[in-house]
Amino acid sequence: MADNLALRRFMDDLGLTQAELARRVNVEIGGLTGKPGTVSERTVYNWLTGKTSWPPAKHQQALRAVFGCTGPDLGFIRPGRGHRVHPEDDVNRRSFMAAAAGATLAIGSPAGASPRRVGHSDVERLNARFAGVIASDHRHGGKLSIETRAAALADEALDLQKQGIASQRVRAALFGCAASFMSSAMWAAIDGRRFDAAERHHERAASLAAMSGDGAIQFRIWSHAGSLYRHMRRPGDALAANDVARSLPIARRDPLFASLGHARHAAIHGLTGDVNAVRRSVGRAQDALDRAGAGLDRPVWLTAHYDQAELDSLALAAHLALGRYEDAEAHAHRSLALLRSHMQRSRAITHARLARAQLGQGGLEPAVTTAMGIPGVLAAHPRVAGMLDRFGSALVNVAPNSPHAQLWNQYTQDNRRAPA
CATH class of the missing domain: 1.25.40.10 (Tetratricopeptide repeat domain)
Structure with a gap:
């Protein structure tokens, strides 16, 4: 039994305590099943210490809504082939999936069906998903998948507003949720250097935010x-x-x-x-x-x-x-x-800027050392890659025939990868 360090990192990304994570998971469970969740601080403690290595299906679905990723990504270990699942666990899993499917169908109910009532619990559930988008941005940043997911969640918030019965306050909050998701789609596009998409997202986000107040x-x-x-x-x-x-x-x-x-x-x-x-x-x-x-x-x-x-x-x-x-x-x-x-992406950006500042003061060796110290996966991020390209151009302009410029050129040929 080993500590679940991955889950701890995800919680740290959002600044969540054990009590706060338990509350958010219970909100998600309630939104999907109609019944309040019963996750406690002790439950979360068991996840973190590895005492519970593979939570029940309803807990995992709720955790996925909070963090935006699956159980294995969160450090949970799927039972091996030799592990015997208790019959009651399997019944609970099927019951939960059926209830979740029913909740999804209720949101998108056809014309003529009785609309569902939308309340503050739905807003809390969307806000929990927004926190997951923020965490994904801090870990990965700039990815088209984050932009696409955030825009899709904005549509989900607007669907609730269109198809459900809600108070004026809840409707305003739903517009706010949609605006929040679109602002994250906008930032992901900015970070990924997709500026045309970012401008389109800004127009939609600003309109939704104005309606939210x-x-x-x-x-x-x-x-x-x-x-x-x-x-x-x-x-x-x-x-x-x-x-x-x-x-x-x-x-x-x-x-x-x-x-x-x-x-x-x-x-x-x-x-x-x-x-x-x-x-x-x-x-x-x-x-x-x-x-x-x-x-x-x-x-x-x-x-x-x-x-x-x-x-x-x-x-x-x-x-x-x-x-x-x-x-x-x-x-x-x-x-x-x-x-x-x-904040690993921010750390890489700061190191790229530091390298340029060192080069500007004539420090060829520390500048190249700083730039080469950025991990390859972060060096491939669109913003960081652009900064390093400009650093290389500046280095060549300052000292084109120096050993440092030759070292940097060789390094980029050997180690730099195209952005994902």
């Missing part, structure tokens, strides 16, 4: 739009979009939102070459972050992503764009020291 998701969508135009090197559009996010009431009420808005403004100002604007925005972002205490009810997409490490990452991007390489390197080291363990 949810200020937090409106902030995320317009802040993403600012990042989209920054990556497309359209700083005027980027500043305008990010200004929409920063002007929302939630950015005035909650300093954590304000801090993210200022930090992203700094990164955009880096493209314009405005040193004073960068310094001013980074300072405001830091002041707001210092005032942002814990205890507020904040969305998972914000708390799972934005912290001091991300602020320094955005400051790094800003100073790198300005050519202020020493300042950029300082922010890179600070970000790397504070990054949470599951």
Whole structure:
């Protein structure tokens, strides 16, 4: 019996305690069967310690809805051929699958059938799936599969809104869920360098967010739009979009939102070459972050992503764009020291930027060492691959015949793989 480290990592991705995971699993079970789940903290403890190596079917279906992946991905071990399944377990599995199928059919019931009532439990179930999308983005990022799944979940939320009976408050929440999923589809497209798709997702997400009245998701969508135009090197559009996010009431009420808005403004100002604007925005972002205490009810997409490490990452991007390489390197080291363990893609991006900052200061050897230290699977990520291509071009421009340039060229030929 060994600890289930995979499940622990997935829980850490979302910042879930044992009690919170139990609650989310019970919400999923209730949404699929109509009966509240009975998963307890002790149940989750048994999963984590390996005492329960292969949970019952209804638990696994609920876990899949929460995390977006199957039992083996979550570290559970399927019983071997010699394992005898208890007859009661098999009956429970068949009963649960039948109940789940019935719940799915109820959502898409044909015309003339009595519509089902949609309530806050359905919204909670969708929010749990949204948390799973966020976790998948942190692990993989930029993949078309994440974009497609998020867009499909938005459609599911809208189907509930169209076909069910719901209060005005629940309908608004369903529009908010759909907007949240579309914002994740948008970010996956941005991260994967599919900018045309990202712009289409933004149009739909912004419309859904407006119908929801949810200020937090409106902030995320317009802040993403600012990042989209920054990556497309359209700083005027980027500043305008990010200004929409920063002007929302939630950015005035909650300093954590304000801090993210200022930090992203700094990164955009880096493209314009405005040193004073960068310094001013980074300072405001830091002041707001210092005032942002814990205890507020904040969305998972914000708390799972934005912290001091991300602020320094955005400051790094800003100073790198300005050519202020020493300042950029300082922010890179600070970000790397504070990054949470599951943020592997962010760590690779920061290392790629650090390599460029070191090269800008004439440090050929440390720059190449830093760039070569990025694991191959992360070096293949579209954003990281683009950064490393630009690093290689800069290295050739600075020292085309140096041993370091030759080493880098050989390394890329031997180890770099095309993005998946």
